Amino acid sequence: MPRLLLVRHAQSKNNLSNARIREELRDDPERMHAEAARAREPDPDLSELGRAQAERVAEHLAPILSEPRSLLVSSPMRRALQTATPIAARVGLERFVCEAGLFEVGGCHYCGELRPSATAAALEAEFPVRCGAMDPEGWYAGHGGAETSDEARARVERAIAWAEATLAAGTHETVVVIAHGDLLSRWLRRWLHVPWQRGLAFVHGNTGITTLSWDRREGLLLEGFNSLTHLPPKLRSGADAEFWWRYAWPDLELSRYESWAAIPGELAVELAELRARHLLEPEGKSLADYATSDARSVHLVALAEGELAGYVQYDPELGRLRQLVVGPRHRRSRLGRRLVGAVEDEARRDGRDELLVHAWVDSVGFYAALGFVARGAVESGAPVAWQAMVKQGLSRTC
Structure with a gap:
């Protein structure tokens, strides 16, 4: 045979x-x-x-x-x-x-x-x-x-x-x-x-x-x-x-939207809830506080088997990564790293050689492992302290 x-x-x-x-x-x-x-x-x-x-x-x-x-x-x-x-x-x-x-x-x-x-x-x-x-x-x-x-x-x-x-x-x-x-x-x-x-x-x-x-x-x-x-x-x-x-981690679908208004209605509602629970409420802020940056940013949304898994923004005006969040069921799945990589790709296409992020102090280690370096002192703003970090050399091969 x-x-x-x-x-x-x-x-x-x-x-x-x-x-x-x-x-x-x-x-x-x-x-x-x-x-x-x-x-x-x-x-x-x-x-x-x-x-x-x-x-x-x-x-x-x-x-x-x-x-x-x-x-x-x-x-x-x-x-x-x-x-x-x-x-x-x-x-x-x-x-x-x-x-x-x-x-x-x-x-x-x-x-x-x-x-x-x-x-x-x-x-x-x-x-x-x-x-x-x-x-x-x-x-x-x-x-x-x-x-x-x-x-x-x-x-x-x-x-x-x-x-x-x-x-x-x-x-x-x-x-x-x-x-x-x-x-x-x-x-x-x-x-x-x-x-x-x-x-x-x-x-x-x-x-x-x-x-x-x-x-x-x-x-x-x-x-x-x-x-x-x-x-x-x-x-x-x-x-x-x-x-x-x-x-194995399920295949992910990464969708790109040019503004918050471009995100479909039901998905926008889910995203608003995810951001509020894990990002905005700990900062003591609301979605309205981010209306200006939401309007000008590129929004990257990750779905796993049709389920909202993670989200991140790229602000082209500032060359900055914003609002990275991974749903609880999808943590420790490398999704955070993949979303950061997607933002790096956006910055490269934008002609930038460096990317800025304001990292909460408990996530500094995560960004450091991805090549980001602290810039300046920790900002101890209430209720969440944060550290400015920059990754340089985006245009170089690795």
């Missing part, structure tokens, strides 16, 4: 730095995620441990791929290609397939900026690959920014259609795909008919292998998940066989 093996890449340098930061800052989630984002490389190489993992998975997969009618396919990102290359070497393949559509969810977009992606010519010069259809400017060319959830969903559908068509054609008995954790999780959610709005993720360890078989009547059938038997315990990272799923 034809089969499809989905393999997460070996440990990358980003995976390694993320693991270190999680260990050091596990009690401060917001700072942990901010530091991880700051340490992230756009398209990292494998770590030393990752190279050892790649050799082990190559040894394990070589007999499988040595069978007739086998196919090795990789994502165009370096960590996947560096995982696939030792496999190809052990099997004796002159070239394996590089498929542009297998990149990790989000694409080549970091710190609010679109980064260049490698071209087919560059990849074929560095790795023993044969690239499939790819934009001449690079595998992520043509995208205007970070990949959206809808775009990722459509790409997963195309990947599934490709896999099913490849196996149904009967040309290949075994197809091995080297890809990425979030992408593979979304593939499995789709195959197992988990609704997209459910926050369920399937976690692969580095070089974890998921096996699916192909039946002409039933389609793809899950036979095994995240097998790491090829790695001794000391070489395992990412997730072990016992930790194979987790609840």
